[in-house]
Amino acid sequence: MDTDKKKKLTLFALTWPIFIEIFLHMLMGNADTLMLSQYDDQAVAAVGVANQIMSVIIVMFGFVAMGTAILIAQYLGARQEREAGRIAVVSLAANLVFGLALSLILFGFAPQILGAMNLPPELMNMALVYLRIVGGFAFVQALIMTAGAIVKSHGFTKDVMWVTLGMNVLNVIGNYLLIFGPGPFPSLGAQGVAISTAGSRTIGFIVLGFLLYRRVNGELPFAAVFRSFPKPEIQQLLKIGIPSAGEHLSYNMSQFVITIFIAAMGTAELTARVYVTNIMMFILLFAVAIGQGTQIIVGHLVGEGKYREAYERCMKSLWIGMGLSIGAASLFAVFREPILSIFTDNPDIIEIGGILLLLTIILEPGRTFNLIVINCLRAAGDVRFPVYIGILSMWGVSVTISYTAGLVFGLGLIGVWLSFIADEWLRGLLMLRRWKGRKWERMGFTSGKTDSGKAAGS
Numbered sequence: 001m002d003t004d005k006k007k008k009l010t011l012f013a014l015t016w017p018i019f020i021e022i023f024l025h026m027l028m029g030n031a032d033t034l035m036l037s038q039y040d041d042q043a044v045a046a047v048g049v050a051n052q053i054m055s056v057i058i059v060m061f062g063f064v065a066m067g068t069a070i071l072i073a074q075y076l077g078a079r080q081e082r083e084a085g086r087i088a089v090v091s092l093a094a095n096l097v098f099g100l101a102l103s104l105i106l107f108g109f110a111p112q113i114l115g116a117m118n119l120p121p122e123l124m125n126m127a128l129v130y131l132r133i134v135g136g137f138a139f140v141q142a143l144i145m146t147a148g149a150i151v152k153s154h155g156f157t158k159d160v161m162w163v164t165l166g167m168n169v170l171n172v173i174g175n176y177l178l179i180f181g182p183g184p185f186p187s188l189g190a191q192g193v194a195i196s197t198a199g200s201r202t203i204g205f206i207v208l209g210f211l212l213y214r215r216v217n218g219e220l221p222f223a224a225v226f227r228s229f230p231k232p233e234i235q236q237l238l239k240i241g242i243p244s245a246g247e248h249l250s251y252n253m254s255q256f257v258i259t260i261f262i263a264a265m266g267t268a269e270l271t272a273r274v275y276v277t278n279i280m281m282f283i284l285l286f287a288v289a290i291g292q293g294t295q296i297i298v299g300h301l302v303g304e305g306k307y308r309e310a311y312e313r314c315m316k317s318l319w320i321g322m323g324l325s326i327g328a329a330s331l332f333a334v335f336r337e338p339i340l341s342i343f344t345d346n347p348d349i350i351e352i353g354g355i356l357l358l359l360t361i362i363l364e365p366g367r368t369f370n371l372i373v374i375n376c377l378r379a380a381g382d383v384r385f386p387v388y389i390g391i392l393s394m395w396g397v398s399v400t401i402s403y404t405a406g407l408v409f410g411l412g413l414i415g416v417w418l419s420f421i422a423d424e425w426l427r428g429l430l431m432l433r434r435w436k437g438r439k440w441e442r443m444g445f446t447s448g449k450t451d452s453g454k455a456a457g458s
Helices: 003-007 011-037 041-077 081-108 110-115 121-136 138-153 157-180 190-219 231-265 267-304 307-334 336-343 347-379 384-408 413-437 439-443
Strands: none
Touching: 011 041, 011 157, 011 190, 011 267, 011 307, 011 336, 041 081, 041 110, 041 121, 041 138, 041 190, 041 231, 041 267, 041 347, 081 110, 081 121, 081 138, 081 231, 110 121, 121 138, 121 190, 138 157, 138 190, 138 267, 157 190, 231 267, 231 384, 231 413, 267 307, 267 336, 267 347, 267 413, 307 336, 307 347, 307 413, 336 347, 347 384, 347 413, 384 413, 413 439
């Protein structure tokens, strides 16, 4: 990567397109929920449960995409463009194969998977249709995540933003036509949302693939990589990606189990959780965008051996993210009833949802620690510690307290939210302590060597 490109890697230049991209991704999910809520509350709950399963699957794709982002950023920081290109090609191929396998599993075993979720009988048919369509095209999402990670790691975060904007526009149009069925179009409800989601993602990947070809094609050695099995590159991706995605996978699996607890509370509680979770996504925007932008910068700095600058960048980003997250959570809490009324007129859902949004003011600062500091630890090559702590806290704290407080003591969703607060703050403070301990500096450049054969930063 040349000097001009490296000058563009400021936090603001990287983060604002990522912010808009994530906002648009969240808007796509909220558009599905909002438009379905005008059709049927039960359809919202069915799609929400199916998307909980899809969240787990997407995290499984993420282990390759995450390893790709970290390795490419480090290689580019060390000025090893050829190695960065090899990682990019191998990651695309690996996630395509993995994605196709999981798509077949989701399509073929959808009834068994949903049955394990303790789904109310009245929601089963809608959830089954949705999961088979969206799950059957899951491989497209795997490719989008990988191609997006490659493009963003090269600094072209605006490209991914524009693609996401296009997908959102297509998704909203498709939702309107296939949920409500104006004119000659059929009214398909949850099935219509599934078709629209799968279709917009497919078109989005085609466009993103074209942009990938234009931006970094000269650094993507497709032919050279596939002359022989790319074992070293796959080992590098797995070494970084599996532990990095392990924390995400543990989180989503714990949420999967907690969703089963909530399903046992009733359809109203399950629907309230879906609405509040969708609203909370907008509060998360700031921390997620800052975390991803900081990860790219820290990865480049670690590749260059600039550890002090990497440390300071993380700390500055953390305090920025904390301030923005608390402000956003407070704003949503103040206007909680009007916001929830956009989704539903059910007074029980609005009441419990309002309490959850108030608790979110306490929850979000703890979550911000994890979203920003964990990304920095991964970018620096410290990928195992977040996984170990995450597994212990998510299952020992979040799942345990959710069941005990929510079901045993009868606190319902309030008990679940209290478990989230305890989990996020415990993990967040432990991650901050790890970063300040600076053990990650001794781990060095993840790939091991620079062009000169010396460890980067030595």
